[in-house]
Amino acid sequence: MSDWKPTAIKETLCARAKMLAIVRGFFADRSILEVETPTLSLAGTTDTQIESIIAHCQFSNKNPMYLSTSPELHMKRLLAADYGDMYQISRVFRDKELGRWHQPEFTLLEWYRVGWDDMELMKEVEVFLKIVLEDHFSLEPSNYLTYQEAFLKFLGIDINAGFSSLRQQLKQKGLDFSDNLKTEDLLDLTFNTVIAPKLKKNTITFIYDFPVNQAALAKIKPGEPPVAARFEALLQGIELANGFAELTDSKEQKLRFENEQKN
Numbered sequence: 686m687s688d689w690k691p692t693a694i695k696e697t698l699c700a701r702a703k704m705l706a707i708v709r710g711f712f713a714d715r716s717i718l719e720v721e722t723p724t725l726s727l728a729g730t731t732d733t734q735i736e737s738i739i740a741h742c743q744f745s746n747k748n749p750m751y752l753s754t755s756p757e758l759h760m761k762r763l764l765a766a767d768y769g770d771m772y773q774i775s776r777v778f779r780d781k782e783l784g785r786w787h788q789p790e791f792t793l794l795e796w797y798r799v800g801w802d803d804m805e806l807m808k809e810v811e812v813f814l815k816i817v818l819e820d821h822f823s824l825e826p827s828n829y830l831t832y833q834e835a836f837l838k839f840l841g842i843d844i845n846a847g848f849s850s851l852r853q854q855l856k857q858k859g860l861d862f863s864d865n866l867k868t869e870d871l872l873d874l875t876f877n878t879v880i881a882p883k884l885k886k887n888t889i890t891f892i893y894d895f896p897v898n899q900a901a902l903a904k905i906k907p908g909e910p911p912v913a914a915r916f917e918a919l920l921q922g923i924e925l926a927n928g929f930a931e932l933t934d935s936k937e938q939k940l941r942f943e944n945e946q947k948n
Contacts, residue, residue, distance in 0.1 A: 722759035736780035752778035772796035903929030
């Protein structure tokens with residue numbers, strides 16, 4: 686019997702090892718500190734869209750422990766203590782995620798640039814992705830679109846025209862969705878199922894200036910309308926990266942957490 690044999694292909698493992706070396710070289714060249722934060726925690730994720738995996742340990746007095754869904758919060762403690770620019774290559778765990786693009790355990794790269802805005806970070810992400818993907822894709826010049834521009838270009842829909850009008854326009858385009866679906870979930874569904882598949886296949890596309898209702902932990906940029914300082918990088922319809930200018934207003938952050946609990 687050969688059931689004991691691993692399913693991993695050696696060539697894939699070699700390619701992965703080479704990619705990790707390139708990643709570490711990228712950050713070493715820029716004097717960015719590599720850190721390692723705990724995988725087990727006394728608290729689960731604060732993100733209401735992600736489920737933590739629970740671990741039971743004898744030393745925790747029967748209190749549940751949680752496997753890390755992201756190193757984000759631990760790294761932000763280091764940032765608050767003035768450790769400066771940093772990155773981490775981390776194994777993370779998320780329950781109820783299993784499919785073509787999702788696994789309950791995977792490797793996640795997280796990095797922070799102190800004092801940078803979302804546009805500066807977006808440019809560095811572009812450089813990073815082109816270096817890491819150089820041996821795997823023949824990439825065309827990157828494309829930059831605001832969230833609003835993406836909806837106008839691919840659907841002819843103005844997301845700032847009012848939510849009732851938006852819902853009506855989406856139904857006229859043939860999208861089937863519940864009338865009870867929250868606006869931010871409707872926008873996310875539309876973007877992932879309609880817009881993302883239409884993006885150029887060999888081009889890294891950056892979508893930025895998200896609606897305020899999708900700000901997550903990002904700052905809000907003033908304007909008419911105001912937008913979230915958040916972006917995503919996509920290739921072949923798949924989200925490769927996301928980032929934002931971090932919200933540093935504790936009162937605003939507390940208010941967002943409270944609103945998430947209400948919803």
